[in-house]
Amino acid sequence: MRELTHRPDVKMPSLLAGVRGPKEFLVFMLAGAAYAVELARIREIVSPPLLTDVPRAAREILGVCSVRGLLVTVIDLRRRLRLVAAEATRTSRILLTETQSGEAIGLFVDEVKYVIRLESSEIEVAQAVLGGDLSDHITGIGRAENQVIVILDLMSMTT
Amino acid sequence: MADPTDKVREEFFSEAQELVENLSRGLLALDELQSSGTDDPAAVNETFRAVHTLKGLAGIFGAKSMGTISHRLEDVLDCLRLGRLPLTRDLLDVLFQAVEVYWQILAHEKDRSQKEPPGIETILQRLQAFGSSDAPVALTDEFEFEISLLSVLTEYEEHRLRSCVEQGLNLFRVRVAFELATIDKDLEEIKNKAKPLGEVITYLPTGESSSLDSLELDLLLASNFAIADLAGTLGGPNVAISAVPRRHVAAKPSPRDEPFEASMVHETSHPGVASLPVQAHEASMAPAAVMRSVSQSVRVDIRKLDALMNAVGELSIVKGVLGRIGERIRSEGNRQLGAELQRLQRTFDRRLSELQSGILEVRMVPLSQVFDRLTRVVRQIGRDVGKEIQLVITGGDTEIDKLIVEELSDPLMHIVRNAIDHGIESADKRRGLGKPEAGTIALNAFQKGNHVVLEVEDDGGGVNEQSLIDRAVTLSQISLDEARGLTRQEVLNLVFLPGLSTRDRAGDYSGRGVGMDVVKTNISKLGGVIDLQSERHIGTKITVTLPVTLAIVSALLIRIAGRTFAMPLTSVSEALSFEDSMAQPIDGRETMTLRGATLPLCRLDRFFQFDVTKPSRRRFVVVANMGVRRLGLVVDDLLGQQDIVIKALGRSLKSVTGFSGATELGDQRVALVLDVSAIIEEVLAGSESREAREVREVRHA
Amino acid sequence: MRVLVVEDSEATRAFVRAVLESLPGDEDMEVVEASGGFEALRLLPRGPYDLVISDINMPDINGLELLNFIRKSPLHQKTQVLLMSTQAAAKDRDRGMALGANAYLTKPFSPEGLRDALRSLTLGTA
Numbered sequence: 001m002r003e004l005t006h007r008p009d010v011k012m013p014s015l016l017a018g019v020r021g022p023k024e025f026l027v028f029m030l031a032g033a034a035y036a037v038e039l040a041r042i043r044e045i046v047s048p049p050l051l052t053d054v055p056r057a058a059r060e061i062l063g064v065c066s067v068r069g070l071l072v073t074v075i076d077l078r079r080r081l082r083l084v085a086a087e088a089t090r091t092s093r094i095l096l097t098e099t100q101s102g103e104a105i106g107l108f109v110d111e112v113k114y115v116i117r118l119e120s121s122e123i124e125v126a127q128a129v130l131g132g133d134l135s136d137h138i139t140g141i142g143r144a145e146n147q148v149i150v151i152l153d154l155m156s157m158t159t
Numbered sequence: 160m161a162d163p164t165d166k167v168r169e170e171f172f173s174e175a176q177e178l179v180e181n182l183s184r185g186l187l188a189l190d191e192l193q194s195s196g197t198d199d200p201a202a203v204n205e206t207f208r209a210v211h212t213l214k215g216l217a218g219i220f221g222a223k224s225m226g227t228i229s230h231r232l233e234d235v236l237d238c239l240r241l242g243r244l245p246l247t248r249d250l251l252d253v254l255f256q257a258v259e260v261y262w263q264i265l266a267h268e269k270d271r272s273q274k275e276p277p278g279i280e281t282i283l284q285r286l287q288a289f290g291s292s293d294a295p296v297a298l299t300d301e302f303e304f305e306i307s308l309l310s311v312l313t314e315y316e317e318h319r320l321r322s323c324v325e326q327g328l329n330l331f332r333v334r335v336a337f338e339l340a341t342i343d344k345d346l347e348e349i350k351n352k353a354k355p356l357g358e359v360i361t362y363l364p365t366g367e368s369s370s371l372d373s374l375e376l377d378l379l380l381a382s383n384f385a386i387a388d389l390a391g392t393l394g395g396p397n398v399a400i401s402a403v404p405r406r407h408v409a410a411k412p413s414p415r416d417e418p419f420e421a422s423m424v425h426e427t428s429h430p431g432v433a434s435l436p437v438q439a440h441e442a443s444m445a446p447a448a449v450m451r452s453v454s455q456s457v458r459v460d461i462r463k464l465d466a467l468m469n470a471v472g473e474l475s476i477v478k479g480v481l482g483r484i485g486e487r488i489r490s491e492g493n494r495q496l497g498a499e500l501q502r503l504q505r506t507f508d509r510r511l512s513e514l515q516s517g518i519l520e521v522r523m524v525p526l527s528q529v530f531d532r533l534t535r536v537v538r539q540i541g542r543d544v545g546k547e548i549q550l551v552i553t554g555g556d557t558e559i560d561k562l563i564v565e566e567l568s569d570p571l572m573h574i575v576r577n578a579i580d581h582g583i584e585s586a587d588k589r590r591g592l593g594k595p596e597a598g599t600i601a602l603n604a605f606q607k608g609n610h611v612v613l614e615v616e617d618d619g620g621g622v623n624e625q626s627l628i629d630r631a632v633t634l635s636q637i638s639l640d641e642a643r644g645l646t647r648q649e650v651l652n653l654v655f656l657p658g659l660s661t662r663d664r665a666g667d668y669s670g671r672g673v674g675m676d677v678v679k680t681n682i683s684k685l686g687g688v689i690d691l692q693s694e695r696h697i698g699t700k701i702t703v704t705l706p707v708t709l710a711i712v713s714a715l716l717i718r719i720a721g722r723t724f725a726m727p728l729t730s731v732s733e734a735l736s737f738e739d740s741m742a743q744p745i746d747g748r749e750t751m752t753l754r755g756a757t758l759p760l761c762r763l764d765r766f767f768q769f770d771v772t773k774p775s776r777r778r779f780v781v782v783a784n785m786g787v788r789r790l791g792l793v794v795d796d797l798l799g800q801q802d803i804v805i806k807a808l809g810r811s812l813k814s815v816t817g818f819s820g821a822t823e824l825g826d827q828r829v830a831l832v833l834d835v836s837a838i839i840e841e842v843l844a845g846s847e848s849r850e851a852r853e854v855r856e857v858r859h860a
Numbered sequence: 861m862r863v864l865v866v867e868d869s870e871a872t873r874a875f876v877r878a879v880l881e882s883l884p885g886d887e888d889m890e891v892v893e894a895s896g897g898f899e900a901l902r903l904l905p906r907g908p909y910d911l912v913i914s915d916i917n918m919p920d921i922n923g924l925e926l927l928n929f930i931r932k933s934p935l936h937q938k939t940q941v942l943l944m945s946t947q948a949a950a951k952d953r954d955r956g957m958a959l960g961a962n963a964y965l966t967k968p969f970s971p972e973g974l975r976d977a978l979r980s981l982t983l984g985t986a
Contacts, residue, residue, distance in 0.1 A: 049827055050827060050828055050829075052722075052821070052828070052829040052830065052831065053722070054808075054812060054815060054818070054831065055767040055768065055769070055815075055817070055831075056767065056768075056815050056816070056817060057812055057815045058811075061811065061812065064808070064812075064821055064829050064831075065827075065829055066823045066827045066828075066829050070469075071806045071807075071808070071809070071821055071823075071829065073808070073809040073811050073812055075811070099809075099810070099811075103809035103810050103811065104809065105809065105811070158811075170870075170871050170874065171871060174869070174870060174871045204919075208917075208919065211917065211946065212868065212869045212872075214946075214967070214968065215869055215872050215967050215968055216869055216871055216872065217968070218967060218968020218969070219871065219872060219875045219968060220871075226968065233946070310924070310955055310958060310959060311922075311924040311925045311927075311928045311955070311959065312922075312924070312955075313916060313917055313922050313923075313924060313951075313952045313955075314951045314952055315917070316922065339902050339905075342898065342902060343898075346898065361920070361921075361922065361925065362897070362898075362920045362921050362925070363921075363925055363928075364901055364921065364925060364926075364928075364929040372905075374901055374902070376921075
């Protein structure tokens with residue numbers, strides 16, 4: 001996995017020929033259901049290290065931790081998506097990503113499953129899967145291995 | 160604007176900002192030249208180049224309006240540098256206005272606001288109005304060149320050449336052989352030596368070099384000095400100077416490429432020298448070098464510095480461990496080995512401190528960065544509101560952490576705007592009061608221990624205390640009773656309440672109704688404090704005190720409810736043991752007596768609403784202070800002192816008050832760093848209700 | 861293919877690099893950047909470069925002088941040179957062509973513009 005501490009070379013993909021073709025998604029479990037985010041946006045997957053609780057922070061913020069010297073704010077995705085809260089388990093993982101402002105965010109998930117490839121045509125639009133104001137967080141619905149996978153928009157979730 | 164990735168956007172903003180800043184500085188330099196009536200083609204050219212680069216940058220990133228403005232601006236500046244347009248006050252005004260529009264465009268793009276800032280059409284029209292007059296550029300063929308020489312000059316360089324020739328300067332070819340390994344340094348040296356001697360039109364690579372590691376260049380120098388003088392200053396083992404002969408030296412076949420050693424060169428080939436008009440020559444030779452064309456500095460991404468600081472922080476931890484191992488070895492009997500290890504650890508410590516200071520130094524930038532921008536803003540605002548303002552700046556070379564400087568420019572600008580808008584009176588009123596018509600704003604900065612103090616003082620009308628009180632009461636910030644009981648300083652501090660100092664004038668040129676409350680919050684976030692002093696009719700002085708660096712501080716580690724926190728030592732005056740019996744409630748607030756004075760207390764476990772299952776018997780109170788305010792913080796245990804690297808908390812945690820960051824304590828444990836001033840603020844402003852709250856949340860740790 | 865990009869704007873260099881590296885079919889593309897004429901002169905002896913893309917209007921050593929140097933250098937006999945200039949600098953452009961530039965591009969240009977210009981140069985490998 002690429003290291004979070006190294007800056008990728010400056011590339012301007014959007015000015016050049018648009019990136020078409022299938023995108024890769026990382027599928028993970030949250031409260032028994034399958035969700036996914038764009039693999040390209042995930043820098044690293046780590047086992048949850050010691051988390052330091054931040055008093056007075058929003059409830060969905062589990063705390064902060066250090067990954068090789070980098071300060072990461074860990075968000076409980078269950079709480080963010082208003083799912084049933086639960087304890088961490090052996091399979092819990094933190095997905096490391098970076099926000100637009102350069103902040104390192106970790107998404108706490110129950111279990112990481114696999115990576116799938118989906119063409120944009122294979123992603124169905126489905127507004128009503130999550131509650132009203134949370135619908136901004138969904139890009140759409142995908143299917144793989146007979147499972148319905150809710151694809152989340154990382155950018156909107158980490159802003 | 161096209162939608163590039165974020166990193167790319169940052170590159171664009173970073174470079175665009177730097178270019179506009181350079182442009183702004185260049186314009187200030189031109190302003191001075193215009194007022195003093197001197198000429199500096201280099202400065203004009205620099206300005207042209209900055210706009211040229213901006214135009215290219217805007218074109219690539221699809222910043223349309225920026226591109227269009229840059230295009231017109233470039234045309235105008237091109238005419239200026241080619242001598243087709245005179246440098247007038249009007250032209251300068253338009254140029255300054257263009258810079259202001261640039262900043263607005265950048266701010267809008269940064270905020271991703273869809274609408275365009277106002278003023279673009281206006282500036283385009285104004286630039287258009289400066290059409291170029293077709294002044295004939297006389298062609299002189301007074302010198303003998305190879306045709307090929309002229310063919311490699313750009314139009315601009317050719318213009319400079321003609322200009323120099325018209326002024327009657329002589330031309331010389333200074334051939335220098337450079338070693339590639341040291342070329343940067345040697346080049347700077349030659350440039351500096353050549354500057355007072357005349358104008359270097361261009362540098363021509365000769366294409367002949369003795370080896371792969373050397374390079375030969377011809378400097379084409381226009382100068383009024385005699386070749387002997389040039390040789391005296393520029394001469395050296397790798398330097399050969401020859402004069403480019405004038406065409407009307409008919410008789411002798413002048414030795415063109417012979418080096419100076421052939422002594423017959425100078426007098427005979429320049430019979431025209433004697434009749435040179437010295438005054439004109441001096442005017443163009445005056446080293447009006449107000450801008451450096453070659454920057455010696457490197458643009459560094461501050462994240463790289465943070466990464467370096469991390470590494471140093473981790474090394475600090477290693478150093479600590481080394482020390483402990485040394486002690487253990489000694490205590491286990493192996494004194495010699497232990498002593499050796501400890502000696503090593505001490506050396507390590509010294510080098511580490513050097514490294515640390517070195518990196519900290521790199522993060523430090525002079526405040527003049529912010530002050531320069533203010534100069535331009537003051538000029539603009541003054542003209543907009545019709546007040547003449549004189550800005551006096553001292554202490555611009557005081558240095559502060561780059562991250563702080565970035566966040567400082569907005570608050571400072573608001574303070575200055577306030578001073579101009581509300582502080583400085585109109586010219587008429589000032590005259591009536593016997594004050595000079597031009598208002599003065601003095602900006603001063605200096606270092607005081609671990610802090611940097613910034614003062615903004617104006618000689619305006621001072622704060623109208625009565626209207627402040629009235630406004631505060633109207634906005635229900637205080638009651639009439641409270642208003643009566645306020646001390647003078649407390650009245651002045653009302654200005655920091657929300658809503659008190661927003662401009663409510665319709666003609667807000669910046670469109671932002673930001674008040675001093677926002678300024679205060681921003682300063683607090685940087686770990687600083689802001690104070691205001693004022694005397695009616697005399698003036699107002701705002702003092703901002705900031706920590707020198709956010710990066711590494713000495714901290715006190717404390718334990719509260721089983722968790723470890725860090726407190727920067729700068730805000731700690733002392734720590735003592737504490738027992739509950741020492742606390743006395745006064746007016747519902749817990750206090751204790753310390754050497755005769757009352758010290759308000761705050762039990763941090765309750766403050767953060769921790770679940771206190773087993774309160775420890777012996778505790779400690781840490782006396783924290785911020786300015787004149789003191790607060791005793793009750794903690795469970797003191798864990799010692801440590802140098803820590805404070806890392807900023809992410810944006811998603813910015814709304815959490817009470818913490819100024821986090822630090823790693825070794826073995827990857829993270830401890831939060833307390834924001835002492837925010838805690839003091841909150842407690843003393845009467846948030847004791849928190850302590851009395853019943854509801855507490857149980858969170859999993 | 862070895863390319864030297866000479867341009868004082870860092871972002872413009874990065875942009876040209878991105879376009880070069882996006883060209884199909886050239887896995888061995890090596891792009892070297894120089895922030896000005898002097899740096900280019902320093903890098904040229906380490907060549908040869910198959911292509912030099914340079915801004916014309918640079919301080920001290922301008923693109924024309926650089927082109928001249930390249931043309932006179934035995935190491936760079938087969939080097940193609942693409943000059944970049946502004947719309948208004950017609951004279952500079954003419955001089956460039958007269959000195960033997962292979963193509964020129966007017967700034968600001970799009971990725972398509974740069975790609976077209978590159979395609980129009982006959983790029984044979986050394």
